[in-house]
Amino acid sequence: MGGERGNGANSERGRSRFRNLWKPYSRVPLLGWFFGALVAVTLERLAGTPLAQFLGLQKIPVLFGFSVMLKNPVLIPNVILYTLIIYGVPTAVATRLCIPLANGIAASLFRFPMAVTAAAHLALLYAILHVWAEISDYRVLVLRLTLIAVMLTLSLNVINGYMGEFSCSHPGFMALGAYCASVLTIGLFVNAQLLGTASLPAALGPFLFPVALILGGLVASFGALFVAIPSFRTRGDYLAIISLAFLFIVKSLIENLEFVRGPRGLSGQPDWADLPTVFLWTVLCVWSINNFVRSTIGKALNAVRDNEMAADAMTVDTRRTKMVAFLFGAFWAGVAGGLFAHVMRYVNPGNFGIQNLAEVLAMVYFGGLNSVYGSIVGAVSISLLGEALRPLEIFKWIIIPLLLILVMIFRPTGLIAFRDLDVANLLKPKPKPDGEG
Amino acid sequence: MTSPFLQVRNMSHDFGGLRAVRDYNLEIGSGQIRGLIGPNGAGKTTVFNLITGIYKPGHGEIFLDGRKIDGLPPHRIASLGVSRTFQNLLLWRHMTVIEHVKLAHYSKIRYGLFAAFIGTPGHNREEAEIEEKAVRLLDMMGIRHLADQVVLNLPYGAQRRVEMARALATEPRILLLDEPTAGMNPEELVQIMEIIRRAHKELGLAILLIEHRMKVVMELCERIQTLDFGAVIAEGTPEEIQNNPRVIDAYLGKERAI
Numbered sequence: 001m002g003g004e005r006g007n008g009a010n011s012e013r014g015r016s017r018f019r020n021l022w023k024p025y026s027r028v029p030l031l032g033w034f035f036g037a038l039v040a041v042t043l044e045r046l047a048g049t050p051l052a053q054f055l056g057l058q059k060i061p062v063l064f065g066f067s068v069m070l071k072n073p074v075l076i077p078n079v080i081l082y083t084l085i086i087y088g089v090p091t092a093v094a095t096r097l098c099i100p101l102a103n104g105i106a107a108s109l110f111r112f113p114m115a116v117t118a119a120a121h122l123a124l125l126y127a128i129l130h131v132w133a134e135i136s137d138y139r140v141l142v143l144r145l146t147l148i149a150v151m152l153t154l155s156l157n158v159i160n161g162y163m164g165e166f167s168c169s170h171p172g173f174m175a176l177g178a179y180c181a182s183v184l185t186i187g188l189f190v191n192a193q194l195l196g197t198a199s200l201p202a203a204l205g206p207f208l209f210p211v212a213l214i215l216g217g218l219v220a221s222f223g224a225l226f227v228a229i230p231s232f233r234t235r236g237d238y239l240a241i242i243s244l245a246f247l248f249i250v251k252s253l254i255e256n257l258e259f260v261r262g263p264r265g266l267s268g269q270p271d272w273a274d275l276p277t278v279f280l281w282t283v284l285c286v287w288s289i290n291n292f293v294r295s296t297i298g299k300a301l302n303a304v305r306d307n308e309m310a311a312d313a314m315t316v317d318t319r320r321t322k323m324v325a326f327l328f329g330a331f332w333a334g335v336a337g338g339l340f341a342h343v344m345r346y347v348n349p350g351n352f353g354i355q356n357l358a359e360v361l362a363m364v365y366f367g368g369l370n371s372v373y374g375s376i377v378g379a380v381s382i383s384l385l386g387e388a389l390r391p392l393e394i395f396k397w398i399i400i401p402l403l404l405i406l407v408m409i410f411r412p413t414g415l416i417a418f419r420d421l422d423v424a425n426l427l428k429p430k431p432k433p434d435g436e437g
Numbered sequence: 438m439t440s441p442f443l444q445v446r447n448m449s450h451d452f453g454g455l456r457a458v459r460d461y462n463l464e465i466g467s468g469q470i471r472g473l474i475g476p477n478g479a480g481k482t483t484v485f486n487l488i489t490g491i492y493k494p495g496h497g498e499i500f501l502d503g504r505k506i507d508g509l510p511p512h513r514i515a516s517l518g519v520s521r522t523f524q525n526l527l528l529w530r531h532m533t534v535i536e537h538v539k540l541a542h543y544s545k546i547r548y549g550l551f552a553a554f555i556g557t558p559g560h561n562r563e564e565a566e567i568e569e570k571a572v573r574l575l576d577m578m579g580i581r582h583l584a585d586q587v588v589l590n591l592p593y594g595a596q597r598r599v600e601m602a603r604a605l606a607t608e609p610r611i612l613l614l615d616e617p618t619a620g621m622n623p624e625e626l627v628q629i630m631e632i633i634r635r636a637h638k639e640l641g642l643a644i645l646l647i648e649h650r651m652k653v654v655m656e657l658c659e660r661i662q663t664l665d666f667g668a669v670i671a672e673g674t675p676e677e678i679q680n681n682p683r684v685i686d687a688y689l690g691k692e693r694a695i
């Protein structure tokens with residue numbers, strides 16, 4: 001037998017074996033992946049610490065070990081081993097084993113109204129995040145900030161992606177929401193001096209918190225009028241400059257308002273933005289934006305972007321459309337701002353500047369324009385990358401922009417552009433192999 | 438005799454120093470097909486843009502069903518039943534064929550914004566209705582198989598049909614077609630004429646047609662106006678127009694020469 005021929009046949013066989021290994025995974029419903037992930041995070045909870053110590057890692061690597069690897073490259077193999085043992089292998093095995101079960105459950109869930117099916121999936125997703133994050137306070141914090149970033153990115157995508165206006169005022173909307181919600185919660189529950197009323201009983205807090213967030217969102221929407229109305233007549237560069245001006249006006253307004261302590265910032269927000277709360281608001285945000293952009297009224301945003309004159313001639317009220325996009329986007333930015341303030345429990349005008357704008361824009365353009373998936377992917381990857389690269393300090397701000405430039409060169413519309421969430425398609429069981437094989 | 442459905446009275450419009458349309462008059466009864474011909478730059482498209490509200494006429498008045506519509510924003514005029522296609526295809530390049538047709542139902546949507554945010558059952562039901570209507574129109578245009586394609590990737594003839602389907606989806610009572618056969622091969626030409634006839638017969642539409650191909654205008658239109666340098670130089674039946682010396686001089690002669 002000729003060596004070369006034998007080698008070729010071997011690698012061919014190896015490849016087909018690999019394909020056979022991978023093939024069953026095309027039949028895994030989303031529920032199956034969730035089961036797998038749940039097994040992995042539970043395993044980490046139970047055996048993570050001993051394994052980490054055994055591998056010489058002192059404690060569980062918080063964000064998949066990036067910071068450990070960057071600080072101490074000798075430990076790279078250990079971290080990889082840890083990740084494989086805790087996440088990789090268990091997820092793969094558990095997912096593989098429960099394919100029939102997951103498909104069965106997914107199929108019976110699928111018979112319920114979509115809201116029920118979706119709620120069941122979300123509950124499982126929350127369980128995974130909860131178990132994963134419980135390991136350390138740092139994880140909880142990063143996770144909450146990441147979810148807030150998802151809200152911000154998606155709401156900015158409504159304006160910049162779906163409607164195609166380059167708006168720079170998002171941190172301004174966020175600031176309005178953050179300050180409005182903070183003034184309400186601090187003023188009513190913590191510090192009687194701020195609003196001049198007696199403090200309300202803390203027991204009311206959790207009920208009034210959503211109200212404060214919504215009011216913050218509405219104030220942000222109101223602020224958005226100052227960008228939406230000029231957008232009737234201007235587009236492109238000019239509108240970008242107007243929106244940037246709006247951001248600076250909001251920032252300097254807050255800096256000069258002694259009522260909210262100016263540049264010193266507001267602190268002492270009650271600790272109400274815990275993980276479930278932030279998760280719930282993020283779900284609401286993604287859900288409503290996804291519903292909106294998939295409905296015919298929402299498609300009007302795309303028409304205004306692609307050709308406003310044609311939209312007008314086809315009965316689309318373009319002014320209303322622009323108004324809705326700005327106000328709706330700003331509303332969710334405001335809510336995200338309110339949550340941000342209560343996660344950090346301290347805000348100052350410096351939180352809402354150009355740096356913040358650059359981050360959100362990077363998330364939108366990295367993930368993909370006109371895309372719900374893209375916004376989620378962009379926000380999560382840039383947030384986690386930002387945290388993971390933290391040990392590199394200043395270099396972080398070279399690596400992330402470089403990545404962004406690469407994406408812009410090779411995929412000018414971002415990683416996953418033009419993809420909304422088709423919930424029914426996402427959650428459906430996959431009992432038969434895909435046609436293509 | 439009923440009063441005309443669309444009536445334009447003494448309309449003039451200037452671009453800077455250029456008088457693009459002068460003293461233009463038009464009366465179309467419901468269900469009539471009219472032609473508008475003339476050399477390049479005669480002002481035909483400008484007449485459409487004035488009627489549909491893209492420009493506000495510098496002078497003159499426009500009535501739809503007795504109601505004054507000049508000065509209304511374009512989307513209002515469109516939702517009153519004046520729909521159009523564009524000479525140079527203004528499609529929404531990132532949207533699919535069916536999304537084009539669905540969106541043209543915009544003014545008929547009954548659900549509110551919050552229903553769209555929440556995705557209420559009423560919203561879903563109405564979306565399903567819109568989808569069904571859109572599919573029916575695509576069927577009529579013979580482009581149902583392209584429903585989920587992004588328009589950017591379609592051949593020219595198909596794009597013209599998408600524009601026509603979209604224009605019909607606004608449920609107009611009068612349709613303004615700006616050179617609907619431009620760039621089409623003879624086969625497509627026959628099909629599009631058939632579609633125009635069907636739209637006219639089945640939906641009872643009035644149609645105002647700008648067209649450079651004499652065969653199409655002469656076959657489809659009951660009456661024809663000829664425009665030159667913004668002014669109507671002749672109006673009449675196809676035979677009258679074909680034999681009018683001024684028209685031959687200003688337009689038909691040149692067309693033949695080419």
Ligand SMILES: Nc1ncnc2c1ncn2[C@@H]1O[C@H](COP(=O)(O)OP(=O)(O)OP(=O)(O)O)[C@@H](O)[C@H]1O
Pocket residue numbers: 452455457475476477478479480481482483484524
């Ligand atoms: N927005 C505009 N601004 C300035 N001039 C314009 C504008 N639109 C049209 N014109 C001018 O008005 C005149 C009439 O143009 P119009 O497009 O109505 O001609 P048309 O009859 O449709 O010609 P064609 O057969 O080439 O389509 C032309 O001289 C054109 O250059």
Ligand SMILES: [Mg+2]
Pocket residue numbers: 481482483524
């Ligand atoms: Mg023209």
